[in-house]
Amino acid sequence: MADEKKLRNAQAAYATLCSTLDSHDWHYSKDDENLKIECGAQGDDLPMKITIRVDAERQLVMLLSHLPFVVPADKRLDLAVAVSVVNDRLVDGSFDYDVKSGHMFFRMTNSILENDMGRDAFSYMLFCSCQTIDAYNDKFLMLAKDLMSLEKFLSE
Numbered sequence: 817m818a819d820e821k822k823l824r825n826a827q828a829a830y831a832t833l834c835s836t837l838d839s840h841d842w843h844y845s846k847d848d849e850n851l852k853i854e855c856g857a858q859g860d861d862l863p864m865k866i867t868i869r870v871d872a873e874r875q876l877v878m879l880l881s882h883l884p885f886v887v888p889a890d891k892r893l894d895l896a897v898a899v900s901v902v903n904d905r906l907v908d909g910s911f912d913y914d915v916k917s918g919h920m921f922f923r924m925t926n927s928i929l930e931n932d933m934g935r936d937a938f939s940y941m942l943f944c945s946c947q948t949i950d951a952y953n954d955k956f957l958m959l960a961k962d963l964m965s966l967e968k969f970l971s972e
Contacts, residue, residue, distance in 0.1 A: 859950030
C-alpha cells in the first residue's frame with residue numbers, strides 16, 4: 817500500500833512537471849514509464865542538456881545537467897577548487913565533479929514526500945538551474961582549456 821501511494825505521488829508530480837513545461841512552451845521528450853524528461857536550453861554560450869526524473873521510491877525530483885566538456889587531467893585540481901568555491905556561493909543546486917574522469921554535472925533535487933510540488937516550484941527548479949548553469953559553464957570551460965587562470969576565476 818505504501819509503495820502504491822509513493823507511485824501515485826510520483827506520477828502526480830510528473831504530470832505537474834509536464835504541465836509546467838507545456839505552460840512555458842518548453843520542448844521536451846518524455847519517458848512516462850520511468851517518469852523522466854529530457855530537454856535542453858541554449859544559454860548565452862554553451863547548450864544545456866537537462867534530465868529531470870521523478871524517483872518514486874525516494875520521493876524526489878532530480879534535475880541533472882551534464883556539462884558538455886571533459887576537463888583535461890592537467891586542469892582537474894584547478895577545477896576541483898573552482899567547483900568548491902562556486903558551490904559555496906550557490907543557494908540551490910550544486911555542481912558535481914568527478915576529479916578522476918573530468919566530468920561535471922549540475923544537480924538540483926526537491927522532495928515530493930508530503931509535499932505537493934506545484935507549477936511554481938517546478939518553474940523555479942528549471943529556471944534557477946538554467947540560470948546557474950549558464951552563469952558558470954563557460955567559466956569552467958575557460959578554466960579547463962587554460963583560457964582563464966584559477967586566480968582570475970576566483971576573483972570574479
